[in-house]
Amino acid sequence: MKIANHLSRVLAATLLGLGCHTAALHAQNIMLHLDAPQGIDAQTLAADIGTLKITFSNSKDFFDTSLYAANTLDLGSDYYNEEGSSKDKYHKYYSRELTLNADDGNGNAWWGNTNKIEFKFDNLRRYVSGRTDHPIYYRIYSPHFSRIITGQIDPTDAEEVTLHHTELVQARRVTFMPPVGRDGNAVPAILAPDLRIGTARYGFSGASVNMHDLTEPFARYAYKGDTLRYLVAPNSDELALHADSIVVTDTTTCVTTDYRKAVECRFYITDSQGQLCPVTNGELASVYYKPQPGAKGKGNNHGYGCYNLGGIFLNTLTAPDGTHAAYVLPGRHTFQLRMPTVQTTDPDFLMPYNADLGYILGEVTIPASTEPVSLSIAQSKPLRVTTTLADAAPYADHLQFSAHTYVNPPYSWQENKQMSVECKEVSRQIKGNDLVVTTLVEGSTTYLSLALNAQYGAQSDTIASVLSNQCSVYGLFGTPRTELTQDDFHFDGAKLPPFSKLHPVKFIVPCHLLQQGEKIYIHGQFGDDWYSTRCSAFATHHEGCAKSLNPGTATPVPYDTLTVILPEGNHEWYVCKNFTPYDSANIHTFTLANTDTLTQTIYDREFTMLRVSDFDSDRIYVYTNNAPATHLYKRYKVDGSRHNQVHYAIERIPLHPGYNDYTVSYRQIKIQKDTLAGVDYGIETPRDYYDDPQSPEYVPHFNGYNAYNPDSEWNNGLAAYIKKTDTATLDSAIMVSSRNEVDLVMGKDEGYRPYYFVRIPPSTADTTVTAYTQPGVRTKFTYKGESLRKMKMALSRLDMFLGTERTRVVPGSYFTRYSCLNLVPGHYTMEGEFYNEGSEEYFPFAVTFTIEAGHPTTIELCPDPTAVAAAPADSAPAKAAACYAPDGRRISTPQSGLNIIKMTDGSVRKVIVK
16 A cells, blocks of 8 residues: 555656646745834734735736726725726735734744745645746735835745745834814724825715724834824814824824814905905815825826815804804815805905816915914906907807816816806997907916807707807916907817808708707818818707607608808708718708808708607607618516506618608407416517527527527516416506517426417417416436436537427526426427537437326436337428437538438438448
8 A cells, every 4th residue: 555655646746747847846835924013012013903914916016006096996905906907807816814923032023924834835826827937926015004015926946935024123103093172082083194095085984095993093103214194084074184294203103183272264265355255155175185196087086195075064163254164273274165155245256166066175274373263265366358359240149258277186087177167248349340248257267268159049949150269368478368359269270260251051950860969060161271261060959949740740850940150161061970970972062152141951861760659658769871771669668557567569660761650559468377376477589599509508598598689688587477366467468569479488486497488479469378387297307317417518409399389498497407397287399409518519319208297207318319200191201400420429411321310300310321
């Protein structure tokens, strides 16, 4: 026995050596020793930190904290997620714990493993899918450490490797204490122990990153001379968050944030006359923004340093004049107001929004004071801008001005975000043929622009214009410009055309085209220089239009009139959505002269509109370019308020250019049953069961059938249920389009049940179907005497029918998983194929059997090649359906020697080919 064991070990070692390069035989055990800070006893370290987590990976990307910052992820995560990068699937992680040990032999505590085989290189490489001869990377992170400890394990033939880290030996303990409230008691809070890596976008009780509860002391281990910049956000409606810093000394330090030293601050907005205006409404929050390296500024990910909802003050503290107030510790602080309301007598006051979504951000210095202090977050700075538009008097009723600027984080959640700026018109005068408009624009933001637009009234439907141009209010060196002319307005390098060369053009288009999101796109040229004199505009559906179709009339399609101001010259226009490719045959061209009043009309051939009248609504579908020959209309609605009423329709509706009207008609399908069992039921779209008869993925069982539906965007499933005590579905419970052929799917309310698919052809008449609710008979299935559960083959095809009406029987997963079904009594035909993935062989079977009530049975699926069933005398001649070699392999054509032929009537024949 000993000799046999020795030989077996030698043989195993020899085979391993033959199969692997020697350098890949990494069997070393890894000991990891992390020295704890000196001078701190093990009991304190256990209370502060406890065990540590070490994470191994096949990539050192998780060393780069900017990847975490870019996606605002907690540093305690085992992974980084670069916006769903495909690199994620190649990064594998495996984490374990490092225990705290009281004595390393010299009286110092340490973290590590005491079991030398706990970290074995080969095991770690397998856990993280590491490549042979490549190192394994590891990372030790704790929120109590100011630095992350990293390293790598290189492949080696050494039996044991020790990794020794001493980084923490000189670290010093800094303890952050719970903040002290106004009454001297502790206040619950959250702590960002490092302002570079913290985020709290949703307040005290919401999501936060790298922040920790400060309801009890929190220890941070840092290095002498380091500066710790931290933030405390109390859970209070009156206390502002507080950002501060300390320099780590050679001794243990305690940090306490004491709000008994806070100042009552009253917040105002200053009007243009220099008066402090009380803020009586709107959300006030203390904030801290400090964008950090690594932030990408995409979506809501802006890296760390974003504490914009440290606490919203819920008007629990206000000044006697009603303005917002809060208790703030002395220093430099930032506050934000959202949608504020102010009390002011300044007629020129404009709200100085400087951040997107209705926010004002203001940074103020809080002095040390025992008395309340009044602070201004922002000041209204209206600019009076007078714009003279030569020859624009004819358009005086249609020209408006608006203002906007561009902001970046933290003033927006996107880079270079356009933001509306408040402005209001002061006066509008016609001088000769000129129009002079004076506008007040809030000028406290940078990159301020004034935009000129044209808009006809709602009675003229809608308007867009080449006049949508903009002008920067600030000139060189940031000097405000208060006098403007039409020559100052540009858009994409194109100058505003002279108003004497502009004329209205009316475009008449079907209203419903615009309701579907279509637009009229207009391109043109005037003058000789295309770049400086080109124009581009689009017109879209205006809000409030509710024109209805008029089916059954001579003009069922309502039209909109879109008035567009365009310059003289050559123009082209077309209708499409989102600049999608359009048919060149549908491009209209026209020339606009100085005396023209033009009307442009779209033709019926340029659009296809379909109105589908269904049982409870009308639906409109519009195509403008490359309309298909048919529209696939789909309707599957289960109405729970109407006894789970099912409405089902899938119809291909022929289309022609212009207006199309179509009505969906329904017929009722009713299920009758006895009271032996409850029945689930639903409607399915018939389909071909095998797109590829030799592919094992098209096995019909109910789950797969339900999931695969080539003509539908939904998985229908079983929609409703008939209780055991009911004998039929309610009236109008199942309504199916009279033009549809469908499968009515029924399943008894019991285990191991199959589903019965009754094919119902199109008809205008109602149909009644009897459900199978007789007690099921437990039927087991074997193949060559083996349970299907033990088979190492996949079922590649299965056709099973009940009775002469050939109701399709679709098993669930029970058929192959448990080798049995509960079948109602009756006569069954069953044929199919098993597929061996290893040998790529097919093994057919074909059986018929009868299930008798109360008699459990076993059905053998393996066919007897010598048995040839005789075809009925009145049946059509059987044809060859499939051909197999003697060993069961499916072959495309007969080969020399013995062939087994399966016929269309289910019989199997032997054929010898010479």
